[in-house]
Amino acid sequence: MAELLKTVKECSPACLERLVIDVLVKMGYGGSRNEAGMAIGRSGDKGIDGVLNQDRLGLDVIYIQAKRWQAPVGRPEIQKSRARCKATA
Numbered sequence: 001m002a003e004l005l006k007t008v009k010e011c012s013p014a015c016l017e018r019l020v021i022d023v024l025v026k027m028g029y030g031g032s033r034n035e036a037g038m039a040i041g042r043s044g045d046k047g048i049d050g051v052l053n054q055d056r057l058g059l060d061v062i063y064i065q066a067k068r069w070q071a072p073v074g075r076p077e078i079q080k081s082r083a084r085c086k087a088t089a
Contacts, residue, residue: 017049020066
């Protein structure tokens with residue numbers, strides 16, 4: 001487990017974003033990777049690292065922000081992330 005955690009901590013930001021999307025799809029969010037999950041993670045993405053479509057038409061969308069934090073994430077950071085998601089939607 002320690003080796004897996006070390007690998008995740010050391011992977012590139014793009015790798016981490018794809019990993020988070022893949023894990024969420026495997027957990028049942030959004031159907032299959034090809035039809036539902038997309039890592040965005042590029043300049044100008046407004047903090048949105050990935051998108052999961054909950055239905056085939058893409059009407060129900062979950063926006064993902066993947067971060068590597070060592071400590072618990074506090075309320076201010078969650079509120080900033082939520083504000084970015086609302087601005088993007």
